[in-house]
Amino acid sequence: MEEQVSEVSTDTVPSVALRGVTKRFGDFVAVDDLDLDIGQGEFFTLLGPSGCGKTTTLRMIAGFEEPNEGEVRIDGTDVAGLPAHRRPTNTVFQSYALFPHLSVKDNVAYGLKRKGVAKGEVDRRVQEELERVGLWGEANRRPNQLSGGQQQRVALARAVVNLPKVLLLDEPLGALDLKLRKSLQVELKRIQQEIGITFVYVTHDQEEALTMSDRIAVMNRGIVEQVAPPVEIYERPTTTFVAGFIGVSNLMPGTVRSLHGEKAEVELEAGITVEADSNGLATGERCHAVVRPEKLYVSTAGNGSAPAGNTQSVDGVVASSVYLGTATQLVVELKGDARMTVLCPNTDEAERQSLPGGGADVQLSWTPEHIHLVRESGTERATADHEAIGRARQEEASA
Ligand code: ATP
Numbered sequence: 001m002e003e004q005v006s007e008v009s010t011d012t013v014p015s016v017a018l019r020g021v022t023k024r025f026g027d028f029v030a031v032d033d034l035d036l037d038i039g040q041g042e043f044f045t046l047l048g049p050s051g052c053g054k055t056t057t058l059r060m061i062a063g064f065e066e067p068n069e070g071e072v073r074i075d076g077t078d079v080a081g082l083p084a085h086r087r088p089t090n091t092v093f094q095s096y097a098l099f100p101h102l103s104v105k106d107n108v109a110y111g112l113k114r115k116g117v118a119k120g121e122v123d124r125r126v127q128e129e130l131e132r133v134g135l136w137g138e139a140n141r142r143p144n145q146l147s148g149g150q151q152q153r154v155a156l157a158r159a160v161v162n163l164p165k166v167l168l169l170d171e172p173l174g175a176l177d178l179k180l181r182k183s184l185q186v187e188l189k190r191i192q193q194e195i196g197i198t199f200v201y202v203t204h205d206q207e208e209a210l211t212m213s214d215r216i217a218v219m220n221r222g223i224v225e226q227v228a229p230p231v232e233i234y235e236r237p238t239t240t241f242v243a244g245f246i247g248v249s250n251l252m253p254g255t256v257r258s259l260h261g262e263k264a265e266v267e268l269e270a271g272i273t274v275e276a277d278s279n280g281l282a283t284g285e286r287c288h289a290v291v292r293p294e295k296l297y298v299s300t301a302g303n304g305s306a307p308a309g310n311t312q313s314v315d316g317v318v319a320s321s322v323y324l325g326t327a328t329q330l331v332v333e334l335k336g337d338a339r340m341t342v343l344c345p346n347t348d349e350a351e352r353q354s355l356p357g358g359g360a361d362v363q364l365s366w367t368p369e370h371i372h373l374v375r376e377s378g379t380e381r382a383t384a385d386h387e388a389i390g391r392a393r394q395e396e397a398s399a
Contacts, residue, residue, distance in 0.1 A: 013076040015040045015166055015198040016061055021070035023056050025172060030056045032222035034070070038166075039214075043192050045201045047209040048219035049245065055170055057219075061200060063087045068091035075165055091165045093368050096151040098143040098158070104130065105139040108158045114161075129157035129210045133361040134224035148179045156191070166198045175207065185211050206246050210234060218242045225377060234286060235292070238279060241377030243290045248341045250296075250336065251288040251374070252314075256281050264373060269336025270314045279373045285374050293343040295370040298330060308363035316340065318360045328355055332364055340364060 005271055017036040023031040030055040036043045046054040046356060059065040072079050079087055098107050105126055110214065114121045128306040130136040133153035143151050159167055171376075172188075189212045192199045203209055208229040209216050217227045218241070225239045237243040238358035240251060254268035256278070264278035268289055281287050299305045303316060316332040323346075330342040342364065346352045356362050 012074070013040075014038055015042065015075060016044075016200060017071075017073040017076075017380055018057070019071040019073070019361060021057070021060060021067045021072060022063060023053070023060060024068050029222050031060070031067075034222075034224060035218060036097060036224065036227070039195045043189065043199045043201065043212055043214045045209040045213040045216045046219055047203055047206060047216050047245075049204055052219040053222040053303050054204075054219050056167050058091075058170055058202050061166070061331060062089055062091050064091075084382050088164055089168055090162050090164040091170065092152075092155050093166040094158050094171045095393055096143070096148075096155040098154055099302050102145055103140050104135060104144060104146070104154050107143065107154055108161050111158065111162045126157075128236075129161045130154075132160070132194070133157045133187075134287045148176050149184055152184065153187075156188070159192070160195060160197075164197065166200060167192075169199060169201045169275055171203055172201075174203075181208070188212065205265065210246070218245060218280060220377060221244075229308060233289060235375075236372050237290060237374055239374050239377040240288050243288070243372075243374050250291055250293060250294050250340045252290075252338045252340070253286070253288050253336065256283050256285045256287060256373075259283055265374060268314070270316075270334035270337070270338055272312070272314050274312055274370045274371055275368070279375070285375070287375055290372050291340070291364075291366050291370055293329070293341045294345075295366050296340065296342040297365045298332065298342050298344060298362050299365070300354065300356050301363050306363065306365040309367045312368055312371060313363050313365035315361070315363055316360055318358055321355065321357055329354055330355070330362075334364075 014037040018034050018036040021031060021034040022029065034057065046057055048054050056150055060067050063079065063082055074088055083386055099110065102110065107351050108126045108129055109122050112125060130139055133151055135150060140152065143154065146154065173184050174218050176184065185208055186390045191362060201212065206279060213230055215227060215229050216233050217224045220234065220241045226233060226237065226242045233242065234246055237246060243249050245252060252268045252270050254266045255269050256264045258265045259278055261300060262277055262282055264289060265273060265275050266289060274289060276289065297306055306313065314334055316334040319331045322329045327343045327345050330341060330344065332340045334340060344355055
């Protein structure tokens with residue numbers, strides 16, 4: 001692994017590379033043998049539930065934690081032992097951590113002044129960054145005279161003004177209300193594209209990750225389950241965990257019966273056999289087939305009204321129907337205990353009125369390109385154990 005890194009030419013050196021990185025707290029493994037390459041200027045997100053190890057990963061890049069094993073490289077340089085303030089990184093936290101007694105301008109200027117940058121240069125760069133985040137007009141205010149969203153923008157300007165090679169962001173929008181969070185997501189993405197530096201972003205919010213990222217690493221219990229661009233993570237999840245964490249987990253359990261080139265024939269417990277990309281599965285292996293809710297078409301059993309092209313279908317019974325405004329959500333129970341969520345857009349009132357209600361026998365259909373096979377991620381029980389052990393360790397550590 002190490003050799004691979006040294007062999008790559010300079011223009012393809014990853015901005016951040018993790019090689020076999022493991023972090024243990026006592027005997028609890030918070031991050032387990034992680035390999036990641038984050039590209040230059042990439043908006044890269046670590047996404048996963050509480051306790052999956054994303055903050056610990058970020059802290060190892062920042063230099064607030066050292067790995068027990070493995071290597072962290074920034075721009076090709078091994079940063080082992082280098083303290084946080086000597087790394088070419090800056091971190092933006094959820095708590096803005098501004099100096100309350102300093103003005104907005106002085107908060108942003110702080111790092112540059114400490115480095116001994118000339119006054120003219122400090123003034124120019126501070127103004128540039130405050131204009132970028134739309135707060136030059138508030139430059140002389142104190143942090144407590146600003147809203148939460150404004151304070152977070154000051155924190156961002158204060159980090160960016162130091163021209164880090166990599167900006168690390170740990171749930172920076174977590175303390176803000178939903179509307180503000182959404183507008184700052186767009187703003188953060190714009191700023192990242194404008195300044196072109198690498199952003200490594202930690203969040204547990206799947207929508208936030210899908211909106212902002214070039215690529216997402218979905219983490220679960222200290223490991224990365226999938227790294228891919230947002231569309232791929234959503235449309236082609238590779239594990240049951242990723243399928244369930246991103247969006248609704250419409251999982252139909254089954255077993256691979258045979259392989260034909262890239263395709264697998266899978267017998268589903270719902271009573272049908274489907275063909276789909278094998279996704280590396282082997283004959284005899286247990287797996288799940290996923291179809292996203294908006295890709296399913298529901299029709300009353302026996303009326304044969306499915307759109308042309310929906311060549312795969314399965315029978316079920318409607319368990320519930322809920323009006324959501326823009327769509328109606330049906331939950332359909334299949335043979336073998338699978339429950340499928342279907343989203344039917346409310347574009348036509350007559351069509352909405354004719355949707356089958358609770359207890360109706362229905363057929364769900366889809367086009368073959370919308371079914372994907374995923375492998376098991378490990379049991380829910382193991383995930384719960386992992387989180388409980390982690391919490392206990394943290395309590396021990398802070399006691
Ligand atoms: P969250 O979104 O809740 O912050 P996370 O995915 O960022 O979750 P981490 O903070 O990386 O998770 O923690 C990963 C695991 O390691 C957790 O189970 C946590 O309890 C444990 N852990 C983190 N820091 C310590 C510590 N200093 N001592 C002991 N255990 C720790």
